[in-house]
Amino acid sequence: MxxxxxxxxxxxxxxxxxxxxxxxxxxxxxxxxxxxxxxxxSKNYHGTSISSKKYIEDLKTVEINESGHTFLIPDRKSKIESYACTDCHTKPLAKMQSKEFKKAHWNIELKHADSLTMNCLTCHNGQDMNHLKSLTAESIDFNNSYKLCSQCHQKQYKDWLGGAHGKRIRSWAPPRISMTCVNCHNPHSPSLESRWPARFNTQKIKERK
Ligand code: HEC
Ligand code: HEC
Ligand code: HEC
Ligand code: HEC
Missing domain, CATH: 1.20.890 (cAMP-dependent Protein Kinase, Chain A)
Structure with a gap:
């Protein structure tokens, strides 16, 4: 058997x-x-089969298109507390810097380039505070502040467009969303301090689900 x-x-x-x-x-x-x-x-890899659309629905984003790179970045204007600036900036700046007005923005200290290269009005427009300003006095939307940075930091800017500098968020599947410069660098004090790890790698802790 x-x-x-x-x-x-x-x-x-x-x-x-x-x-x-x-x-x-x-x-x-x-x-x-x-x-x-x-x-x-791999013919249908880009586009049809996988998409990260459902993971990004809750994010407010803006689409940008620069030198052949099209992708999304997070909206900034809804995040800036003192926006719209024209709530207070009802007159040209020169007229607001008088005894009539108290000094404002005392919490902002510029630690970026030296004062010969840069002051508040290198990036902000005294006539139109709701917009940023390029070195050639073109108006730049607060959502597109990367354009401001790209004027002086071309290397990082190009790396960022290609995806090498910065960080892609939510998912690797298209559509692409990448953090914009000011998500990581404070424009008023952009340098990132080097720091020690929060703890040494001597404990075994379950960090991922
Ligand atoms: C609560 C009122 C208020 C809001 C909101 C506000 N400002 Fe101002 N800001 C002022 C006043 C008042 C002055 C003039 C006094 C001074 O120069 O500190 C000023 C001055 C400035 C200056 C010149 C500072 C200097 O030292 O030369 C800049 C640049 C500026 N504001 C940018 C902005 C931007 C950009 C926004 C919006 C994102 C904004 N402000 C929103 C009140 C405000
Ligand atoms: C290198 C360019 C640059 C310079 C110089 C600069 N800013 Fe800004 N500023 C920005 C950008 C870009 C933003 C928007 C940042 C964001 O999206 O969070 C901003 C945001 C702000 C805001 C609104 C956000 C907040 O923190 O309240 C105020 C107010 C402001 N700037 C004032 C000033 C003042 C005053 C100075 C001079 C002491 C100054 N800025 C110099 C680029 C600059
Ligand atoms: C007008 C030219 C100019 C603009 C516009 C500008 N920067 Fe800068 N940035 C400089 C200069 C000059 C330095 C100082 C470089 C140095 O110390 O080696 C600097 C320094 C930096 C640093 C620190 C570099 C380091 O080695 O620690 C970072 C990060 C940075 N900028 C990011 C930004 C971002 C983000 C923006 C846009 C919001 C921006 N910059 C806009 C000129 C500019
Ligand atoms: C996801 C966060 C993130 C984003 C987005 C980002 N950066 Fe950075 N950036 C960093 C880090 C981290 C460093 C490295 C700091 C260090 O080495 O000490 C850095 C370094 C820099 C430096 C200093 C020089 C260097 O390479 O070490 C500059 C200038 C700079 N970034 C500009 C930019 C500009 C311009 C943008 C947007 C086009 C941008 N960054 C977007 C995180 C970011």
Whole structure:
């Protein structure tokens, strides 16, 4: 009796193996080479099959299109507490810097470039505080403040466009959302301090679910 079961078992094992081998063989014939297979199976990789749309629905974003790179960045205007600036900046700045007005923005200290290179009005527009200002006095939307930075930091800017500097958020699947410069660098004090790790790697703590 025992032998009989072993016999059945062996036969079915062989059958499964043949079927498996046959199907492998079949797939191998479908493509002439590994390169063909990769090309064929990755055809629809961008766009159709996977998307991160449902993971980003709750985020307010703006689409940007620069030198052939199109992607989303988080909205800033809804995050800046003192926006809209025109709540107070009802007159040109020169007229507001008088005894009539108390000194404002005492909490902002400029620690960026030296005072020969930069002051508040290098980036802000005394005539139109709701917009930033380029070095050639063009108006820049607060959501597009990366344009401001790109004037002087081309290297990091180009790396950022390509995705090498900065951080992509939510998902690797398209559409792409990347943090913008001011999400990480305070424009008034952009340098990031180097720091020690919060703890040494001596404890085993479960950090990921
Ligand atoms: C609560 C009122 C208030 C709001 C809101 C406000 N400001 Fe001002 N700001 C002032 C006053 C008053 C002055 C003039 C006195 C001074 O220079 O400190 C001023 C001055 C400034 C100056 C010149 C500072 C200097 O030292 O030369 C800049 C730049 C500026 N504001 C930018 C902004 C921007 C950008 C926003 C919006 C994101 C904004 N402010 C929103 C009240 C305000
Ligand atoms: C290098 C360019 C640059 C310079 C110089 C600069 N700012 Fe700004 N400032 C920005 C950008 C960009 C933002 C928007 C940041 C964001 O999106 O959070 C901003 C935001 C602000 C805001 C609103 C946010 C807040 O922190 O309340 C105020 C007010 C402001 N700046 C005032 C000033 C004053 C006053 C000076 C001079 C002491 C100054 N800025 C110098 C680029 C600059
Ligand atoms: C007008 C030119 C100019 C603009 C506009 C400008 N920067 Fe700068 N930035 C400088 C200069 C000059 C320095 C000082 C470089 C140094 O110390 O080596 C600097 C320093 C920095 C640093 C520190 C670099 C370091 O080595 O620690 C960072 C980060 C930075 N900027 C980010 C930004 C961001 C983000 C923006 C846009 C909000 C911006 N900058 C806009 C000129 C500019
Ligand atoms: C996800 C966060 C993040 C974003 C977004 C980001 N940076 Fe940085 N940036 C960093 C970090 C981290 C460093 C490295 C600091 C260090 O090495 O001490 C850095 C360094 C820099 C430096 C100093 C020079 C260097 O390479 O060490 C400059 C200038 C700079 N960034 C500009 C920018 C500009 C301009 C943008 C937008 C186009 C930008 N950054 C976007 C995080 C960011």
């Amino acid at each position: 025992n032998n009989y079961f072993q016999y059945i078992y062996k036969i079915s094992y062989c059958l499964v193996l043949t079927v498996l081998l046959a199907s492998c063989k079949h797939n191998e014939e479908k493509y002439h080479s590994v390169t063909d297979k990769i090309n064929a199976e």
